[in-house]
Amino acid sequence: MEDFYQILDVLDHPGEKVLATIVRVKGSAYKKEGSSMLFFENGTQISMLTAGCLETDLALKVKEVFEKQEATMFQYDLFDEDDLSWGQGAGCNGTIDILIEPVTEKVNEDFLLVKTLLSQHKPVIGLKKLDDLGEYIFIEEEGEPFGNWSGPIPVIEFTSRSGVMSGAPTVFQHTYQPKPRLIVFGAGPDAIPLVSLAADTGFSVVVCDWREAFCQKRNFPAAEQLMLGFPAKLFRQITFSPYDFVVVMTHHFQRDQEILMKIRNKNIRYLGVLGPRERTKRLLKSENVPNWIHSPMGAAIGAKGPVEIAVSVVAEMIKVWRKPVHERVELLWTIPD
Secondary structure: OOOHHHHHHHOOOOOOEEEEEEEEEEEOOOOOOOOEEEEEOOOOEEOOOOOOOOHHHHHHHHHHHHHHOOOEEEEEEOOOOOOOOOOOOOOOOEEEEEEEEEOOHHHHHHHHHHHHHHHOOOOEEEEEEOOOOOOEEEEOOOOOOEEEOOOOOOOOOOOOOOEEOOOOOOEEEEEEOOOOEEEEEOOOOOHHHHHHHHHHHOOEEEEEEOOOOOOOOOOOOOOOEEEEOOHHHHHHHOOOOOOEEEEEOOOOHHHHHHHHHHHOOOOOOEEEEOOOHHHHHHHHOOOOOOOOEEOOOOOOOOOOHHHHHHHHHHHHHHHHHOOOHHHOOOOOOOOOO
16 A cells, blocks of 8 residues: 555654655656655655665665755666666666655645545645645645645646646646555454455454454454444444445354445445355345455455465455546546636
8 A cells, every 4th residue: 555654654753854755757666656755864764665776875865855955856767787877786677756855844734634634534636846846735625725835726637646747837746545444344263364464455454343252452453443343333333435445254144144234335445245156145135246246255366264365355455446546436626727
């Protein structure tokens, strides 16, 4: 998932910081436009922009930004396989432009507001001027744009694609999306590797079950929340969003049926049901399973056992998550000049 979530979690930590963002890629590269990395003045680094082939050199350039407190741009040529390009011999067959910006008090405040909006399931578009470094603006659907921006705001499209917008002035656009949440109904032993892998991948994970012996923190240390109760109680407590992924795997037919009947009309991104498709038909009391219900859930990799099944399910969820924004979010908007 996005590196930005890791960065948001440490933005309020003390110390001066510098943000590095990939704004343009030509050819192939380890990460694409919009990928970010945070540097602390004490040398701490959050996230990566490559597989480690240019971070050392980038750290040296970051020192200049700390000293001058001015944004700057650098281009790395990764085409050459020898040491004549920039001393690394990466051979990645691409060039990347990286914008390095000091995180001022104003920038920090604006990023924390972005964090609040994302926690409310509101996507935010960020624009950065590449001709006038240091100018930026954040735009969300219902509120006023905020940031440090002079002149008219260009017309934008809500899209998952990040990159430099066509036209003048030169502006980089990136969409910050709310962190996807995985809600797992069922806290049996086979849910343990799924919760762990999903959390490592970047999902915020909630585990729900009525059995206290199963639904415990020691079984799911990576889960952000554990909810204990029968389905009727749980559904009164959970507010679903288009950024939610739901997996039903209690291994209890009546409970699975109750959960599936309550959730099948919710506006969520993904619904997966453990077990064969025939069982899901019986859960739905229907001869057909809607094509938006993943049953059996998981990518078809011939998975066997809880760990492999977890890999297949997370792979399928990532595939769904990576679909273009316009295919999964109904609210689109433009901001006029």
